[in-house]
Amino acid sequence: MPATLLLLAACKPPPEGRHPMAGADAAAGRAVVERVGCGSCHAFPDIAWPRGAVGPDLSRFASQTMIAGRVPNRPDLLAAFVRNAPAVVPGSAMPAMPIDEAEARDVAAYLYTLGAE
Amino acid sequence: MTVAVEGLSGWPPPVLDPAGPYAGSVTALTWVLIGMAVAVLLIVLAALYIALFGKGELRRRLGGEKVIWILGIAFPTVVLTGLLVWGLTLTRHLSAPAAEGTALKMRVSGEMWWWRVDYLDEAGSTLMADANELHIPVGRTVEIELVSPDVVHSFWVPQLSGKLDMVPGRRNLIRIQADRPGTYAGQCAEYCGGPHALMGFMVIAHEPAEWARWLARRRAPPAAPTDAQAQRGGQLFLAAGCGACHRIAGTPANGLAGPDLTYVGARRTLGAGILPNHRGTMMGWIGDSQAIKPGNRMPPYRVLSAEQLEAIAVYLEGRR
Structure with missing residues (x-):
């Protein structure tokens, strides 16, 4: 019984520990998102324009359990996904993006600020 | 490794940082007019201060007929006439045709809400059609015919020239020149409905040899895809x-x-x-x-x- 409780509790760690992105900079990630034009397909809560409609609205991305409805929303997978989505989720409509690995980690850190509980 | 997304470099365009002779004189005129406006504002504020709080003798002299003649009539007449003559002289080259055969000719048509671009030969026929982007060589005047098939637009690349309207049924000529290579952003500067604010433009200035190579490559359309x-x-x-x-x-x-x-x-x-x-x-x-x-x-x-x-x-x- 105590072990089950522990397991249940572990499902929902506090926000600050939930998506650790060591050394990544969410503000820099937001700048990358603006520069690359992620808004062509996605809406972000704190980016006024563009608010694309081809892909999902990412306003509550941090509280989402899955990435693209296919893989767990984990920092390492997210950083890999934003840079080269088809490699993580084959068949994803999201193409690879012109960003490097450090930028991808920054973008992931930024996405974890969106709608964090 | 940093993967460059250079797309919007140069945006938003700086409006007081000229990169060529045409924008240079417009910017000089802007600064002088701002300077004169500030000077006149200071004189008016000083007069207002004297009128409200000045000593009796000073206030009487400010309200006298002589001051009205000098500051109210003579000063503006002389200063405004001087500015007009100087301004027209300074900007005369904006509307002067370039020497025969020296300027490159292009045509840009403002459309709702994008720019149709034609590179022209000497006779005015289209060499190559493109859109929303203009490639020019540095150090050479580019004479652009500005036209519009729908509503009034305005062509404005602040670092390369002033702005000029594109009026349906008319053909206006603007001259631009860049003296250093770079990317210069532009923007439609006359409200043209709907997404007017999202009607941007790019001018890319190349070294002349590089520009000639670029143009040569464009003589043939890209090859059909192979993959x-x-x-x-x-x-x-x-x-x-x-x-x-x-x-x-x-x-x-x-x-x-x-x-x-x-x-x-x-x-x-x-x-x-x-x-x-x-x-x-x-x-x-x-x-x-x-x-x-x-x-x-x-x-x-x-x-x-x-x-x-x-x-x-x-x-x-x-x-x-």
């Missing part, structure tokens, strides 16, 4: 009817209502100077450009699958 995905994208482009509005030289796509896409893969931006140009933004634009630039004349293509959308984007990426 399977791009070939499929090319077929889908035609099957989806894109060719009704867009032209791609060397293919059956010959529409003229929208931007020429023969070299779309080489453009810095998408949607007329508003988005960097890469596969992701291209898919977002084709899938639903109305969410990005509401009111623009391209419908959203919600019928395409992810795989089809990407194939078309890959095909267009190769049009360079």
Whole structure:
């Protein structure tokens, strides 16, 4: 019984520990998102324009359990996904993006600020 | 490794940082007018202060007829006349034709809400059609015919010249010149309805030799795609009817209502100077450009699958 409780509790760690992105900079990630034009397909809560409609609205991305409805929303997978989505989720409509690995980690850190509980 | 997305470098355009002789004189005039306006404001404020709080004798003299004659009539007449003559002299070269055969000729047509670009030969016939981007050599005057088929637009690349309206039924001439290589952003400067604020433009200035090589490469349209995905994208482009509005030289796509896409893969931006140009933004634009630039004349293509959308984007990426 105590072990089950522990397991249940572990499902929902506090926000600050939930998506650790060591050394990544969410503000820099937001700048990358603006520069690359992620808004062509996605809406972000704190980016006024563009608010694309081809892909999902990412306003509550941090509280989402899955990435693209296919893989767990984990920092390492997210950083890999934003840079080269088809490699993580084959068949994803999201193409690879012109960003490097450090930028991808920054973008992931930024996405974890969106709608964090 | 940093992967450059240079698309929107130069945006927003600095308005007081001239990069050539035409913008230079406009900027000089701007600074002098601002300086004069500040000087006059200070004189008026000083007079107001004296009128409200000055000693009796000073106030009487300020209200006297002599001051009205000097500061109220003579000063403005002399200063404004001087400024007018100086300003007209300074900016005379903006409307003076360049010496015969020295200027490059181009035509830019302001359309709702993008720019149709034609590179012209000496006789005024089109050498090459493009859109939303202009490539020029540094150090050479470029004479641009400004026209519009629909409403009034205004051509403005602040670092290269002043702004000039594009008026339906008229042909206005603007001259631009860049003295250093770089990317210079422009913007429609006359409200033209709907997404007017999203009607941007790019001028890319190259060293003359590099520009000549660039132009030579553009004498022939890009080669037909060889990889399977791009070939499929090319077929889908035609099957989806894109060719009704867009032209791609060397293919059956010959529409003229929208931007020429023969070299779309080489453009810095998408949607007329508003988005960097890469596969992701291209898919977002084709899938639903109305969410990005509401009111623009391209419908959203919600019928395409992810795989089809990407194939078309890959095909267009190769049009360079």
